[in-house]
Amino acid sequence: MLLHRKLPEELGELIEVHRPHHPVGWILPLGVSVPIAVLFAVGPPGPLVGLTVFATTFVPLLYMFAEWFLLEHRVHENALVLRTVLPGTYTYVVPLPGVDPARIGVAPRARMPKDATAAPRVDRRFRHNPLLKEVVGFTGLDPEPARELAKGKISWDEACGSGYAQDWELSSRDPVRLARQIAARCHGTGGIVRRPAR
Numbered sequence: 001m002l003l004h005r006k007l008p009e010e011l012g013e014l015i016e017v018h019r020p021h022h023p024v025g026w027i028l029p030l031g032v033s034v035p036i037a038v039l040f041a042v043g044p045p046g047p048l049v050g051l052t053v054f055a056t057t058f059v060p061l062l063y064m065f066a067e068w069f070l071l072e073h074r075v076h077e078n079a080l081v082l083r084t085v086l087p088g089t090y091t092y093v094v095p096l097p098g099v100d101p102a103r104i105g106v107a108p109r110a111r112m113p114k115d116a117t118a119a120p121r122v123d124r125r126f127r128h129n130p131l132l133k134e135v136v137g138f139t140g141l142d143p144e145p146a147r148e149l150a151k152g153k154i155s156w157d158e159a160c161g162s163g164y165a166q167d168w169e170l171s172s173r174d175p176v177r178l179a180r181q182i183a184a185r186c187h188g189t190g191g192i193v194r195r196p197a198r
Contacts, residue, residue: 007093008149010156012077015185018178019085020129020171022069029061063089071127073170075181080140081150082127082170090124092146094168095160101183104138106175129171136170136179 033054041050062070066084074081083091109128124143128135140146142165149159172178 006152007081007091008079008152008156010095011079011081011093015075015077015181018073018075018170018172018174020071020073020132020173021085022129022131024065024069024131026062026070028065028069029058032061033058062086067124068128068130071129071171073127073172073178075178075185077185079185080182082146082168083150090147091150092124092143093149093159094140094146095149095156096140096182096185098160099138099140099182099186101186104136104179104183104186106134106179107137109133109135109169109171125166125168127168127170132171132173134172134175136172136175136182138168138179138182140166140168142166 036057037050037054039050040053041047063086066086066089070084070086072081072083072085074083079096080094081091082094083089109130109132141149141159142163145154145159145162148154149156154162170178
């Protein structure tokens, strides 16, 4: 598999990695892929076809579920790196010096209304594991420049000057700890607030 891309040097030291994982991210793709592959492997096509079928069903399903169940939030000295544990998925770098620590908070995860369009349901700012109840919310760099910064297409200074206008939400098993780490990297002294549910 491809390695994760090299990220900006300005990130600074890695403080902690938060992985709001759940085994269902691996179990669901396996649960679908293995029975189908076995059907092909034990029949006339043979084991080689079974392995091919397994690979062509398991890998796409794994990547599909990764954005919900295999998230990774890396807290660095000067930025957050938001991605999944799988290489090849989107990576976002959100510089922290411009984030207002007073606007960092912990809240229940918002549920999308049933009549919501597809756009908010797949919005990459909402890094939600649907099995975890609370999220850390903050206002940070827009997703597009955050992604371009991760790819090395724009410089750190360009990204920091492009505006902190989007609300991000990060699922966490310990949201208060994550919120405090983010606030500390913002060089602020504000406390962590508990936000009401939206």
